Amino acid sequence: MLLLSIAISALAVGLISLTLIIAFKNKHTSDVADVHQKLKECAEQVHILRSEAAELRTGLLSIGKRVLEVEQQNQDLLQQQSAQKYDDPDAKIYSRAVKMVELGADLDEVIRECELPRAEAELLFSLHKKKGA
Known part of the structure; x- marks a missing residue:
C-alpha cells in the first residue's frame, strides 16, 4: 500500500509538473508569436521609412540642382549687367x-x-x- 501511495504521489507530482511545463510552453509560444509580430511590424516601418528617406533624398537633389541653376543664372545676369555698365x-x-x-x-x-x-x-x-x- 505504501508503494501504491508513493506511486500515486509521484504520478500526481508528474502530472502537476507536466501541466506546469505545458502552461510555460504555451506562454513562451505566445510570447514568441508576439515578438515575431512586433518584429514584422518594425520591418514594415523600416521599409516605409527607407522609402520616404529615398524620396526626400531625390527631392533634395532636385532642389540642389535647381539652386545651382539659379545661382548660375544670377552670375550670368551679374556679368551681363557689369558688361552693359562698361559698354x-x-x-x-x-x-x-x-x-x-x-x-x-x-x-x-x-x-x-x-x-x-x-x-x-x-x-x-x-x-x-x-x-x-
Missing part, C-alpha cells in the same frame, strides 16, 4: 559725374568736365544731396 559710354560719363559730386566738385566743374547739360548736372547734385541727407 554704355553715357554710363561712364554719369558715373564720373557722380564720383565728382561725391568728391565735392561744384556744378560748373561737373558740367565742363563731363559735358553734361545743366539740367542733368543739377539733377545729379539734387539726387546726391538726398542720398547724403
